[in-house]
Amino acid sequence: MRLPGLPVPRPFPVLSLSAAGVLWAATLWAATALAPVARAEQGAPPAATPGAAATTGPAVTMGTHGVPDSFADLADRLLPAVVNISTTQTLKGGDSDDEDGPEEQGPQIPDFPRGSPFEKFFHDFMNRQNAPNSPPRRMQALGSGFIISADGYIATNNHVIRHADKITVTLQDNTVLPAKLIGHDERTDLAVLKVTSPTPLPFVSFGDSDTARVGNWVLAIGNPFGLSGTVTAGIVSSRSRNIDQGPYDDFIQTDAAINKGNSGGPLFDLNGAVIGVNTAIYSPSxxxxxxxxxxxxNEAKGIIDQLRKTGKVSRGWIGVRIQDVTQDIADGLGLRPAKGALVAGVEPKGPAAKAQLTTGDVIQQLNGKVIEGRALPRLIADLPVGSQARLTVWRKGKDIDVPVTIGALPPSKTDPDEKPARQEAPKSDKAVDLGLLGFRAASITEETRKKFHLSDDQKGVVVTDVTDGGPAADRGMKPGDVVTEVQQTAVNSPAELRKGVETAQKEKRHSVLLLVHDMDGLRWVPFPLDGGAR
Known part of the structure; x- marks a missing residue:
């Protein structure tokens, strides 16, 4: 996701918030043509004590109504510690990015009218650039970062320096220093660089982000569109935002102006402490x-410390797939009130499996602290590997305490476990039409395995047809999905599926809960049974 050459932005690849708006990486990368503009006519910054922390100095003067009279003194202190990060990547003709595909490799073609001379010109140009025998091309991009120690360690976003062949850092006084990548973490989009300077560098320190209240003033400093040393002000707009960027989402939302080029830059409180690392924006344009x-x-500094010391990140892990407990899910389980983290799957031989956690358990507390579903992976990740945690688990109407030993999060790509022998469902079972739920289901046979590309060890009942506009379609179910449980009871035939739904109806439940295995893994799907809104 780069912006080389032509300023035609791309949507952030992991987020889709609405049809009208797209989430973009906040800083990704300004066109190199803007770089001279960013440095031209730029006066020398105020002198800073070499090696001094930029968080010391005069406080912001507040007006009679609690509004700052000026941010000038605070900006003077902080600007020397915020840097411009420039990267260079060499692209060969025909190269493709393993993770992002060919579209990440260079400029995109603007949306010219179909059949116009401009469309043909750019199409031919891009074909020549991407030909297998074309000469290597060098792509440059810009981002932001901030110095965190006098000896030259710098924090930034992983996506700012990702795939770079060469990284350079430009200080506020226009000093240019080569940078070395110390470590990076894709899961949280953080990275640490190191520069060597003949004199100690001014730096900033992390503050306590938990003290940042909604409505507090904040400053963002960075290099939007390559315009170095840009200061913007705003407030904390919200806390604990989940933007579906990863399992550890817990973002601070702010209305301080952040644009492409700000990525990796700091978000400051009025004491000059870093309370956030600017990473993404939501924007239609x-x-x-x-x-x-x-x-x-409070999330970033632990990751940054690990990267600085070891170049990698170790996280706690218990081996469960979880989802939030919605009101519909709680109704299906008979749980009151609707809270906690619902276990949708347990990793074989993982810490949770050894602690005898099972699918359908609802984790409600971690070490005595009440938790919500999406917060559990982040909280577990912060625990030391080898330590013991105490989970309070709701299981079929009872609260139980489950001790679990925290394991180490395995690499993203692991060797698959040995597959168990295939167990075919009885072929005599007929398909069922669950009109109330809006889908048809059949036994898993050799024929359905081939048709829907099911694994040899897949168990359950396969969805063969989904009614347009029905409850199943509304919940994202598709032909080829597999129902493995109904109301926490395993099903291996259409008859067992129907019986499970009918049992829930006889018990006069408001909803029935199905455990569905789709392309993304296991998830619990609630279906209303009392005629409520879908």
Whole structure:
């Protein structure tokens, strides 16, 4: 997701918030043509004490109504510690990015009218650039970062330096230093660089992001569109935002102007402490509309410390797939009130499996602290590997305490476990039409395995047809999905599926809960049984 050459932005690849708006990476990368503009006519910054923390100095003067008279003194202190990060990547003709595909490799073709001379010109140009025998091309991009120690360690976003062949850092006084990548973490989009300077560098320190209240003033400093040393002000708009960027989402939302080029830059409180790392924005156009997202400092500083010391990140892990408990899910389980983390799957031989956690358990507390579903992976990740945690689990109407030993999060790509022998469902079972739920289901046979590309060890009942506009379609179910449980009871035939639904109806439940295995894994899907809104 780069912006080389032509300023045609791309949507952030992991987020889709609405049809009218697209989430963009906040800083990704300004065109190199803007770089000279960013440095031209730029006066020398105020002198800073070499090696001094930029968080010391005069406080912001507040007006009679609690509004700052000026941010000038605070900006003077902080600007020397915020840097411009420039990267260079060499692209060969025909190269493709393993993770992002060929579209990440260079400029995109603007949307010219179909059949116009401009469309043909750019199409031919791009074909020549991407030909297998074309000469290597060098792509440059810009982002932001901030110095966190006098000896030259710098924090930034992973996506700012990702795939770079060469990284350079430009200080506020226009000093240019080569940078070395110390470590990076894709899961939280953080990275640490190191530069060597003949003199100690001014730096900033992390603050306590938990003290940042909605409505508090904040400053963002960075290099939007390559315009170095840009200061913008706003407030904390919201906390604990989940933008579906990853399992550890807990973003601070701010209305301080953040644009492409700000990525990796700091978000400051009025004491000059870093309370966030600016990472993404929500925008229909690619420019700021006042909705920016920052990684909280209390999450970032632990990751940054690990990267600085070891170059990698170790996280706690218990081996469960979870989802939030909605009211429909709680109705299906008979749980009151609707809260906690519902276990949708347990990793074989993982810590949770050894602690005898099972699918359908609802984790409600971690070490005595009440938790919500989406917060559990982040909280577990913060626990030391080898330590023991105490889970309070709701299981079929009873609360139980489950001790679990925290394991180490395995790499993203692991060797698959040995597959168990295939167990075919009885072929005599007829397909069932669950009109109330809006889908048809059949036994898993050799024929349905081939038709829907099911694995040899897949168990359950396969969905063969989904009614347009029905409850199943509304819940994202598709032909080829597999129902493995009804009301926490395993099903291996259409007859068992029907019986499970009918049992829930006889018990006069408001909803029935199905465990569905789709392309993304296991998830619990609630279906209303009392005629309620879908």
């Amino acid at each position: 690619g420019g700021s509309v006042g909705i920016g997202f920052s990684i909280p400092s």
